[in-house]
Amino acid sequence: MHPAFAPARTFSETIGAPISFQAIGKRYGGVPALHEFSLDIAAGEFVTFLGPSGSGKTTALNILAGFIEPSAGDVLIDGVSITRLPTEKRNVGMVFQSYSLFPHMDVRDNVAFPLRMRGVPKAERHARAEQALAMVRLAGYGDRKPQELSGGQRQRVACARAVVFEPRVLLMDEPLGALDLKLREAMQDEIREVQRRIGCTVIYVTHDQGEALTMSDRIVVMNEGRIEQIGTPAAIYDNPSNAFVAQFVGETNFLTAALARGRLTFAGVDAPAPARLPEGWRGRMALRPEHFTRVVAETGGAPTLSGRIDDIAFHGGSYRYVVETEKAGRVIVQEQRRHGSDGPVVGAPVTLKFSLERAAFLEG
Amino acid sequence: MVAPLLVAPLLLLFAIFFVVPFVEIMRISFSGQGGALAGATWLMSSSLFAVIFLNTLKLALTVTLICLGLGYPAACFIAGQPASQRGIYLALVLLPFWTSVLVRTYTWALVLGREGLLNASLIWLGLSDEPQRFMFTPLAVHLGMVQILLPVAILTLVGVMTELDPGLARAARVLGASPWRAFWHVYLPMTKPGIVAAAMLLFILSLGFYITPALLGGPRHRTIANLIDLQVHQMNDWTSASAMALVLLATTIVAVVLLRWLVPDRTLHGGAG
Amino acid sequence: MTDMTRRDMGRLALGGAALAAMGKSAHAQAVTITVNGSGGSLAKSLERIYEKPFTAETGIGVRSTAPVSLPKLKAMVETGNMEWDLTEMGGADMIEAIKNGWLTEIDWSIVDPDNKLPPIARQKYGMVTSTFSTVIAYRTDKFGGKAPKSWADFWDVKSFPGPRALQDSPVQNLEFALLADGVPADKLYPLDVERAFKKLDQIKGNVAAWWTTGAQQVQLLVDGEAVMGTVWNGRVPPLKKEGKPVDIIWNGGALQLSYWAVPKGAKHPREAMLYMKSRLDPDKGLQLLQDSPYPGFAPGLIEKVDPELAKTLPIHPDNVAVQYRFDPDYWSEHRQKLTERWAAWLLT
CATH class of the missing domain: 3.40.50.300 (P-loop containing nucleotide triphosphate hydrolases)
Known part of the structure; x- marks a missing residue:
């Protein structure tokens, strides 16, 4: 019962x-x-x-x-x-x-x-x-x-x-x-x-x-x-x-970042700084695997990282894979499966899009 | 193929030092001068045997109970120590255990004698005007036997207690049991297998005690083992002596079976598997 | 080693060979007899006075063992594995052993070829080796200068207060009780057992210890565990010599004989009897008396003894007069039943 x-x-x-x-x-x-x-x-x-x-x-x-x-x-x-x-x-x-x-x-x-x-x-x-x-x-x-x-x-x-x-x-x-x-x-x-x-x-x-x-x-x-x-x-x-906390609770990708003159720079990317960060901030951005989206075409302003797919795990409703990026080391990505679209392929070049609004900014 | 070979030496020893003498004792007890039942007849008719047999059972029982009563708290204490310190306490328990029974018994004779340590202390403290008689009393026999057997009780109990999950007593406490009730309802029942094992060992060992009752109790506190000695050495009556040896063995077996029956295997091995 | 010449080496080698040869020949001839006795401090004296000289004279080795034990004798006869060639025996044991056929007849032509022993010492299955007496011993410092004189005094705990010690055996204790109760020494046997136990009832509560070995007898007195008790007469003189406040009374003592006997199945009966013969030397007997006041009947011995020493012997005429003659025959017959009754009596 x-x-x-x-x-x-x-x-x-x-x-x-x-x-x-x-x-x-x-x-x-x-x-x-x-x-x-x-x-x-x-x-x-x-x-x-x-x-x-x-x-x-x-x-x-x-x-x-x-x-x-x-x-x-x-x-x-x-x-x-x-x-x-x-x-x-x-x-x-x-x-x-x-x-x-x-x-x-x-x-x-x-x-x-x-x-x-x-x-x-x-x-x-x-x-x-x-x-x-x-x-x-x-x-x-x-x-x-x-x-x-x-x-x-x-x-x-x-x-x-x-x-x-x-x-x-x-x-x-x-x-x-x-x-x-x-x-x-x-x-x-x-x-x-x-x-x-x-x-x-x-x-x-x-x-x-x-x-x-x-x-x-x-x-x-x-x-x-x-x-x-x-x-x-x-x-x-x-x-x-x-x-x-970021590391212990859930999985996290860390990217070192710095803010100068209203621009946030990290891994070779230069993006407009989020409003909540003070001028002169330096630290790490924490991004969850599901914060990334694999894109094929142009990104429309969102920051991107590019690299090659390595090591894919199939999780039923989602894929989980590692991207060896050119500027930010290894990044773990979780991607929902969508009906009718192609899944990730090992060795394929890939571009990852993400939103700074969802990132956590950690001091030091 | 290998297993039988491994136990072969043990079986051989057992055959030589137990089976052969046992068969011989059987033979002697049923082939005495007075016919096959001479030994049995003597056992049935001798009031000497009846009294000493009962005394021996009583002695074994009281010694067992005293050892359990004294050994249990001591074992609790030792089992409760951190493993690193437990060794020290166990060594302290083992030290007298490794000393010969004869030496320990004679030492008691020195302590309990008319001009021994105990009497000297009593007189010095003014508790007594003249020497009291401690030697050749039931007190002396009990003291001697308890001192010799206490390590057996403690070691057996510590063995079981250290196996216990200490979390169980804590669980009992947090669920509403006072320290005493946690002990009574949880700790004590869980140590029952240890108590039974210790009781069995102590009782069987006590039944066969010879030197200590002989030296500290004298002829007025004979046990069955002392009576067997008397039969062989003073009365030259091997038939009755063998018959008594068989009774002693039978008593031991009955005691084991009885305890096994009182405390069935299920609880003996009822760990939190 | 550097100094050693080749000749030295040669000499050494020769000497070694000679030693080895001697050892071998001695070994080939050697018979070693096993003599079983009561052991204790006396064993050393026996080795010095008798055993070593005997080996030197005859080449027969002597190995001594202890203690005297009838059950062991029985077991060895029955298993056919006789270790002893000669053993000491008490009087009652002797009778038991003869009855059961556990002994070999003595060949008196070997032991006493000139027939010099008195008949009492020369028996079919044994030779009297010593005489001893169970007597009262007491602490001289415990009764204010008074000394007990008889078994009646032993029982009199008012005049002679203090714990007593007796042997854990009915043997002799029944006689002592009857003597205390006024039975004349020559009317003891057959024992009035009822009367004896009744008399023993009176003293039981005052007996602090029931001894089983010779060592215990004197230990109890020296330790103060008892102020009066029974002892074998020879145990006390050494203590007196040490200045211990103990003495004995001969009155009412139990005069007993002990024997040498050759067990049935002994491996070297002839050599054992030769050793028995060596024990009859009066000069050696005199030496042994220094250490052990238990003389045998070695011919010519009593004439050589110093009169002062003679007084401490059970066979001194004055002492013989006040002791009773212990009857092993009676005890051989009644020991089993009376021992059981004794053990039961002790429990009550």
Whole structure:
């Protein structure tokens, strides 16, 4: 049964709690793992901490969960400081990458565990566990042992267990990291669906930028213990605030550029400068692969780069290929397939057109 | 073709040092002077055997429980250390383990004696006016055996505990369990295979203890092994001694089967595979 | 090496060859007998006084092993793999071994060709090698100058307070209990077992340790684990010499004999009996007495002993008069049943 067709309102309308990280710092023997981490998350928001390993994203999550004590700063849930509260009193749900299901309990007892810890009588907690299992499409699996389930099923049990007690905050630590691609995509939808039904605030940790872009209301891009950028997926993608973000989120082609006397020069091209750039600016332009268009005829004023096509990958709805340009090195291009037109050919000379309006201009 | 060859030396050793003596003991116990059932008859009728057999079971059981009770927290502590430091603690546990049982037993005799360390300390501290009798008491036997077997308990338990996913205890905590309840509902049940394995080992080893009860307990706290010794060396009765050896073996087998039955394989190997 | 001439080299080579030849011939003749005894500190004295000279005289090597063990004898006879050529035996063991046919008859024409041994020492399957006594030993510093005099005193924990030590065996302990209860030494056998155990009940709570080996007997006294206990008489004189506050009483001691016997299936019985013969030399016997007050019946020995030393021997007439004569026959017959009863009694 797809969640959309599950009985409506199996859960009472819980409303997510706002979360506030206030200048959190964490050092390990003098080495900072998290630096002045400040972030406000709205009630019911789905926020993703995105970054490479060692970026501090998991540290921030573990500080919220209570596994790690911050060296400085304060964390508030619903306006109340929880920094001194023991883990079990924080009332947050959590899903782990390794599932962390209890192997000595059957699925029902696993899901009912948080209710048992909260003193819910047996009959009621079993009923609620059954509801939670139905929500993740595992009705009737209660008697199985976790070891008897597939990876995807285990993660769904872990989700059911994390939300069965209707927490106002749900933490997810790379929950799909151990699953294969197909399953991961299906689970992404399910997790969003579950969150919509419950309404809790979600903090989702991942190093997979695709996952972050797909699922989040907002993304917090992190690197080396610092926040690089906070924004909606579209804002992050379209306007990366620095080279790290541009490179980490999506694919990016960088072109060195300089502005002088109202003209922008780069890779042998001389174009009118966009209005938002100040005179004398020097830096790099970031262009996404889909920002380029392959042209055969004249371009009509838009800047162009020319070169030869190298290495083509067929992606079903699109092509992705590399152009060895004369002045700007290798450029990655993504091109939608259009019915009736010729596709790219390896070795063929090509001219690429693009609009400066879509480029991101990065300092330095 | 190769596999049978690889186990051949082991099988040969087993045949020479276990099967042959075992068959011999079977033979002796059923071919005594008083007929094939002389040994069995003696076992059934001897109140000496009955009392000592029960005492031995009781001793093995209490020693097992004390070792588990003392060893479990110690093992938890060691398993909770970072891997780099675990080695140091394990070495500390192994150090006495590598010391001969005889040496350790005699050392207890020095400590517990009438003019030993313990009595001297008690008198010095003013807790006692005159030397107390510790030697040849159940206390001495238990102390000696627990000290000898504790490393076995700790090593077995640490082995299982370090295999556990530490994330499970964290998961329990964040889902609402206090440290104590996380231990009780998650950690303890997950270490059950280790507890069972340790209990099995400890009980079986305790059943066969000879030197420690002999030296620290004396003849008033004999175990089955001491009684076998008495039968052979003082009473020259090999038939009864062999019969008792068989009973000891049977008890060991029953203990193993019973524990296996109490804790089936499913939980013994129920890791988060 | 540079100084060494060719002639030196030649000499060395010759010498080496000669040594090798000697070694070979000695080896070809050599028989080594294995003599099993009780070991301990005495083994060194025996090696010096008897074994080395014996080898020097006869070319027969002697290897000594320990301890004395009836079960080992039984096992070796039954498997046909006899390591010992000669072994020491206690009185009760001797009877058991004879009953089971584990011993070889002594050829007295080899051991005592001139028939000089008294009949008590010259038996069909064994020769008395030593005499010893199980006696009361006590700490002289624990009773305010008083000294216990009898088994009755051993039982009297009011006048002589403090923990006791006894052997973990009914053998002799039943006799001691009966002596303490007033049975005359010559009316002990057959033992009144009920009466003995009843008397033992009175002392059981005061027995701190039940010894099983000779080393333990004195260790318990020296360590203060017990203030009074039973010991083999020879264990105490060395301690007294060291200045330890211990002494023994002969009154009520159990006079026992121990034997040399040749096990059945011994590989070198003739050589073993030759060694037995060497043990009858009175001068060597006198030397051994310095280290071990357990004299045998070597002809002419007692005449040579210093009167002071003689007083410390079980065979001194004054001592013989107050000891009782231990009866191995009785124990051979009743040992098994009484040992079981003893073990059960200890548990209660």
